[in-house]
Amino acid sequence: LAKTTQPISMDSYEGQEVNITCSHNNIATNDYITWYQQFPSQGPRFIIQGYKTKVTNEVASLFIPADRKSSTLSLPRVSLSDTAVYYCLVGEAGANNLFFGTGTRLTVIP
Amino acid sequence: EAQVTQNPRYLITVTGKKLTVTCSQNMNHEYMSWYRQDPGLGLRQIYYSMNVEVTDKGDVPEGYKVSRKEKRNFPLILESPSPNQTSLYFCASSKQSTIYNEQFFGPGTRLTVL
Numbered sequence: 001l002a003k004t005t006q007p008i009s010m011d012s013y014e015g016q017e018v019n020i021t022c023s024h025n026n027i028a029t030n031d032y033i034t035w036y037q038q039f040p041s042q043g044p045r046f047i048i049q050g051y052k053t054k055v056t057n058e059v060a061s062l063f064i065p066a067d068r069k070s071s072t073l074s075l076p077r078v079s080l081s082d083t084a085v086y087y088c089l090v091g092e093a094g095a096n097n098l099f100f101g102t103g104t105r106l107t108v109i110p
Numbered sequence: 111e112a113q114v115t116q117n118p119r120y121l122i123t124v125t126g127k128k129l130t131v132t133c134s135q136n137m138n139h140e141y142m143s144w145y146r147q148d149p150g151l152g153l154r155q156i157y158y159s160m161n162v163e164v165t166d167k168g169d170v171p172e173g174y175k176v177s178r179k180e181k182r183n184f185p186l187i188l189e190s191p192s193p194n195q196t197s198l199y200f201c202a203s204s205k206q207s208t209i210y211n212e213q214f215f216g217p218g219t220r221l222t223v224l
Contacts, residue, residue, distance in 0.1 A: 044153070087152075
């Protein structure tokens with residue numbers, strides 16, 4: 001499992017775009033990048049997954065440069081309800097031993 | 111509604127008193143796992159199961175047991191709980207896939223061992 005490094009915390013004002021970057025220098029050829037969101041006292045929830053370039057869904061976008069040694073989760077126009085911990089995971093598709101780490105605590109300020 | 115359920119949601123017990131936390135999923139998922147979450151340590155995997163009768167250790171299996179006799183259920187057993195097992199526990203399930211591995215998590219069980 002590739003090790004990931006994320007900022008411990010971030011603050012943002014409501015309505016702003018938030019970008020959370022994850023570093024994964026040892027990512028393997030078969031590894032995918034997955035992001036989860038966790039609200040206080042709830043289980044993590046899958047947000048988005050990608051292998052390269054850009055992936056977008058109704059919740060977020062994921063940008064992955066050509067070397068794949070990092071990735072950026074982009075949350076457009078955050079609201080107070082986006083306050084949560086965001087985890088970046090790297091692992092082989094189909095792998096089930098996920099390493100969550102400590103994630104990035106995002107606080108959205110009114 | 112597709113979901114993972116855990117019971118109990120909250121439990122206070124004493125050292126050495128055997129307990130079981132149940133986990134059930136209604137999505138016909140092959141894979142199930144247990145995590146514990148502690149402040150500053152993130153989520154750590156305890157045990158996982160690839161299918162019925164197949165279980166394997168995760169990162170922190172000491173002091174825990176699991177069984178997978180049915181596809182939908184994956185109970186976590188603490189034979190002799192100790193205070194260092196006070197934690198927030200999550201069960202998760204997912205479909206076996208070679209494409210991607212979205213895991214669905216239960217609501218959590220907060221366990222306190224006195």
